[in-house]
Amino acid sequence: MHIKVEKRTSSAAGASDKPKHLLEVELDDSATVDELKSAIHKHAKKLYPDRQRLTTADKAVLKPGESLSKYDIGDGAVVFLKDLGPQIGWQTVFYIEYIGPIIFHYFIYNFSELIYGQTVEHSAVQRYAYILIMGHFIKRELETAFVHRFSNGTMPLFNVFKNSGHYHILSGLNLAYWLYSPATANGTLLAAKLDDPLMLSLYIGIFLFAEISNLITHITLRNLRPPGTRVRRIPTGYGFNLVSFPNYFFEIVAWTALTCMTRSLAALLFLVVATLQMYLWAVKKHKQYKCEFPDYPKSRKALLPFIL
Template identity: 65%
Template sequence: MRITIDKRPIPGADKTSAKPSAGSRYPFTVEVSDDATVDDLKAAIAKQVKSMYPDRQRLSYGDKKNILESGSALSKYSIGDNDTVYIKDLGPQIGWQTVFYIEYLGPIIFHYLVYNFPRFFYGTTFEHSEIQHRVYLLVMGHFIKRELETAFVHRFSHGTMPLMNVFKNSFHYHMLSGLNLAYWVYSPASAQGTLLAAKLGNPTIMAILTGVFVFAELSNLKTHITLRNLRPPGTRVRRIPYGYGFDIVSCPNYLFETIAWVSIAAMTRSFAALFFLIVSTGQMYIWAIKKHKQYKREFPDYPKSRKSMIPFIA
């Protein structure tokens, strides 16, 4: 069947007199089979317009602007011969896996540099305290774990994101959990021999908080593995997750990540750690609410007792 590809008209424009601008490639037609999917249509568009690779396209149909979801059949949207599908150029894209590598690499670099080269950042050298050494190992372990999960665990429901977004996303990690956190936590104010180091270095409290951190990290990993196992390789299948953590909240991965950073904030008693905890928890809570609503909208049998991120509360 033949399908017309066009850009959605500007509201209020005179549709009867509107004409394509000079050099415009829209509208144009593509041919697909009667049982074609949205992915088939995107491939046909990309074949005709080389710059519009599938991940760069957002397709919609009808006056209600129904977004066509990858993997769905065109018949699901009652699209037939000689119908018009509208396209939006999402701009240059970057793979989500690459984005994650970039985001988590920043804190690894900043914590390594600030901890190991204090003269460059503080103008002096000193011996790090036990609490500083402990936090360094835990934070480095956290972000190295995230890099390994990106490589070997995560299966992404969306292949790409707009290229410019990587700078906004990276700021959160590179600056807040990277440079800002490292600069204040590893400063001479809590170095070996200071009153603050002695106050923070209670062995029992350090052991408890380290145990909480390790528990949260391992629990977070378990939830990521659960999510991975829901999606067969090479697909974007979505299913209801069950099991450890998922029986009480929709996003236990965010819950356990929050617990991990609570332990870091409690261990350091640093305003920088507290600030990052507040910002990151707030952002994860927003994501959790969005994911929770998506689950409920997509799956009519989704468990009604689950909260989004905070058990029994929200």
């Protein structure tokens, strides 16, 4: 069958988009969306599959892995293409995001004389906070390499700067600079010095519990999707029977414990911003779950058990 591929372009007067013919491809009657994208890429090298967003005349998005017949696309049909621009793999994005805080915390903690003009004798809180934060982001890098399976292969290249800025600046540079400063070490900055060993142990214990729990939920999500597929299923088990995204919930618990332990405004800022972002993600994805799965548990909350 022959399929026409067109691109919508805005008119100068700002009216509705006008289609512009790009090319025509020939495929088998049983062809899939992936085969159509590959055929387009063959004719237009710049438009590799991850850079293409294909829709029908009624704006239904063609999903990878689906048959074209599912969308009533046959001989002579017209498909509309949007160029999503340069893309970058999600796994690479995660590597870039998490390496920033690792670098900032390592250098600011270990080379205090270059940063503050003096050698800092770190307090117990600073030492433990450094270990916990480094462990957190190293864990995230290892999960990226060995645990996560991504439903989407890529994202727009430009977005990596926005995503990385959140981690590199808020949980990296800003947090590390204030957390390891001489004023924080001697307790004159925001009363950050915690002298009670019992409370210190409590916060460390909560942080480690949340980190381990977060890892368990990530492994659960990994096991839902067979390798090389985009399969989506209802997650169940540890944490998931209470909320749709226990991985976000345990992340919030971990950073709340670290914020209480350090009494750092920089840590509080990152916690507030991160919690707001995870709340927005959780609510959006929770609605998607409920729409996608008619039997999705009605009592399950999005982010906070029994509350939200």
